[in-house]
Amino acid sequence: MNLLEELKKSLLVGCWFVFLTLPLVGLQTDYLEGTWEFKGLNLLAVFGLSILFSWAWRWLAARRGKVQFEPNSVPWAPLSLAQLSDTRFLLALSALLLTLPMVASSYQTGILSTAMIYIVLGLGLNIVVGMAGLLDLGYVAFYAVGAYAYGLLNLHFGLGFWALLPIAGMLAAVFGVMLGIPVLRLRGDYLAIVTLGFGEIIRLVLENWGEVTEGPSGIAGIPKPQIPGVELDFDAQAAFIYYLLFLLVLLAIGVNRRLQHSRMGRAWLALREDEIAAQAMGIDLTRTKLTAFGLGAFWAGIVGVVFAAKSSFINPASFTFHESAIILSIVVLGGMGSILGVVLAALVLILLPEYLRFLADYRMLIFGAVMVLTMVFKPEGLITNPRPTFERPDDAEREEP
Amino acid sequence: MSLLKVEQLTKHFGGIQALKGMGLSIEPHQIVGLIGPNGAGKTTFFNCLTGVYRPDQGGVELSTKAGTRSLVGLRPDQVNRAGLARTFQNIRLFGQMRVVENVLVGRHGVTQTGFLGALLRTRAFVAEERANLQRAYELLELVGMADQANRLANNLSYADQRRLEIARALATEPRLLLLDEPAAGMNPTETALLDRLILKLRDELGLSILLIEHDMKLVMNLCDRVLVMDQGRDIAFGTPAEVQSNPAVVAAYLGEESHA
Numbered sequence: 001m002n003l004l005e006e007l008k009k010s011l012l013v014g015c016w017f018v019f020l021t022l023p024l025v026g027l028q029t030d031y032l033e034g035t036w037e038f039k040g041l042n043l044l045a046v047f048g049l050s051i052l053f054s055w056a057w058r059w060l061a062a063r064r065g066k067v068q069f070e071p072n073s074v075p076w077a078p079l080s081l082a083q084l085s086d087t088r089f090l091l092a093l094s095a096l097l098l099t100l101p102m103v104a105s106s107y108q109t110g111i112l113s114t115a116m117i118y119i120v121l122g123l124g125l126n127i128v129v130g131m132a133g134l135l136d137l138g139y140v141a142f143y144a145v146g147a148y149a150y151g152l153l154n155l156h157f158g159l160g161f162w163a164l165l166p167i168a169g170m171l172a173a174v175f176g177v178m179l180g181i182p183v184l185r186l187r188g189d190y191l192a193i194v195t196l197g198f199g200e201i202i203r204l205v206l207e208n209w210g211e212v213t214e215g216p217s218g219i220a221g222i223p224k225p226q227i228p229g230v231e232l233d234f235d236a237q238a239a240f241i242y243y244l245l246f247l248l249v250l251l252a253i254g255v256n257r258r259l260q261h262s263r264m265g266r267a268w269l270a271l272r273e274d275e276i277a278a279q280a281m282g283i284d285l286t287r288t289k290l291t292a293f294g295l296g297a298f299w300a301g302i303v304g305v306v307f308a309a310k311s312s313f314i315n316p317a318s319f320t321f322h323e324s325a326i327i328l329s330i331v332v333l334g335g336m337g338s339i340l341g342v343v344l345a346a347l348v349l350i351l352l353p354e355y356l357r358f359l360a361d362y363r364m365l366i367f368g369a370v371m372v373l374t375m376v377f378k379p380e381g382l383i384t385n386p387r388p389t390f391e392r393p394d395d396a397e398r399e400e401p
Numbered sequence: 402m403s404l405l406k407v408e409q410l411t412k413h414f415g416g417i418q419a420l421k422g423m424g425l426s427i428e429p430h431q432i433v434g435l436i437g438p439n440g441a442g443k444t445t446f447f448n449c450l451t452g453v454y455r456p457d458q459g460g461v462e463l464s465t466k467a468g469t470r471s472l473v474g475l476r477p478d479q480v481n482r483a484g485l486a487r488t489f490q491n492i493r494l495f496g497q498m499r500v501v502e503n504v505l506v507g508r509h510g511v512t513q514t515g516f517l518g519a520l521l522r523t524r525a526f527v528a529e530e531r532a533n534l535q536r537a538y539e540l541l542e543l544v545g546m547a548d549q550a551n552r553l554a555n556n557l558s559y560a561d562q563r564r565l566e567i568a569r570a571l572a573t574e575p576r577l578l579l580l581d582e583p584a585a586g587m588n589p590t591e592t593a594l595l596d597r598l599i600l601k602l603r604d605e606l607g608l609s610i611l612l613i614e615h616d617m618k619l620v621m622n623l624c625d626r627v628l629v630m631d632q633g634r635d636i637a638f639g640t641p642a643e644v645q646s647n648p649a650v651v652a653a654y655l656g657e658e659s660h661a
Contacts, residue, residue, distance in 0.1 A: 258519055258522065259520070262514070262518075262526070262530075263508075263509060263514060263519065265519075266498075266502060266505055266506050267506070267509055269498055269506075270495050270498070270506045272497075273494075273495035273496055274494070274495060274496075276489075276493060277489065277494070277495065278495075278506070279476070279477040279478050280453075280477050280478075280481060280487055280489075280493075281486075281506055281507050281509060281570075281572075281573060282478050282482050282507075282510025282511070282573050283478055283506070283509050283510070284476075285476075387497070387498060387502065387553075389499070390501045390502070390550060390551060392534070392538045392547070392550070393531050393534050393535050393538075
């Protein structure tokens, strides 16, 4: 590219931005005296900055064409994907994570626990959105169902944490299927709108059905999980929940992986790719969609129980659309259908805001910028195409009984 | 006994009568070509057979291992499981999945391990997955694509995408295969390969095939019987030679002399 051309483009961008921002930053009115003042310096700053940014942008865009990423690389990661999934690396990582609660403060344990909650939520939604391609904007409803199942059944019937863990999961799955039935015939935008509405309905019911749900004031004093015969202090309690979540994450990864590479997982993917072709290949759409909704919701229900126990207080404000949006961002940022992608994205989106608290005022600004940049430079998400390769089974082995 | 028997099939969309009483009978091990001018209702006919549309009236009967079965009112997946598989005119592959996975998806209806089997990796599950993969590779070999098994379906050439559609349909173990313009967009070499493949399907796998095609050379070479459609009706049925000399067919394609 020649320099003159570049210069012309940059000048054009600069002028355009000056024009756009003129009434906002270039003119200051004083409505008491009825005068206005021209702020030339502000406009000069806008001009300079927009030239700088446009240059940087085009430099990145040009580079993007030239630099060939390996098909499965994470561009900014210090390790390649092959190294990331190496057994020794995973063992070391697990060891590090397992010793963390013993050495780190309960604050660190706490935020990592939160991140792990979002990993499980992301993995659950990954089944619905990432694999089956059913855009669900009300996923937080199932999280709420799980949390409230624990809060309410414990309050009224004294059921314990361990009993409710599977029950809440099942209950959320039932809610998932209940949402799934009316939306069977919907796709894309229409499905998104209905699921959005469903999420709001659950939240509004929790908020307004005071006699049953305690309304906006929520449920306080939810007991933490107990180990029979062992007294746990505050820190040990936090560590216990941390370990529990660690196990849940492992379980969710394992289950997702196995399902992804099975008959059912392939049916989900086929559904995402082309519904008509999937049906023509003998896939029962009703069953396939309902299992995706049910299983996705199941994980939200389970982790909802853990959330209620961890925070010991829940109210409807924890289950707004904002949460659904974050969980969906995790799935999209990670790369549709990619398990490792979801884990990475959850860590990025949950841990970064915690560690960058000094930038708290700009949090949503940075969040938005990260999403826009990802969609421009890595539109398939952090990890693309997680499909495995297949080898032809050996005929000789097959002969064996 | 015929394999597929269609009688008096009608279908309308609003005020348009797309099918006005179609009839057809296909014998086992037969290749039947379905031809007709654009807009004659060929694809609508396919969609009525495969459950995408529900016909207004008429009967569709497929003879299956468990006896004769009516296909009217079944969903597409049920039609497929009954033994009737299809390909699409506008290719509909699972683009972000690997070639061999596309074929594996086709195995869905003929396998059954469920959720628990997959979770626990039971012996039955592993054996079934293995058999599926074996079969998928066999079918890819049949259509000449085994070396491309691990490519993404989106990245295939046009002719390969068409062949993969056939392999995927075969994976559902059909008795009758419906091909919607299988040679569209192929060059003469690729069409010749397709010609041989379709013959192989009949002679080696014992399948019956119904195909919509505009390539007259292919149709006349390949088909045992040809059905000609015009304006929602079957106007001629017979061997390629018979159909070619049928005045009604000539009129449908070239216009009647009085109008010319």
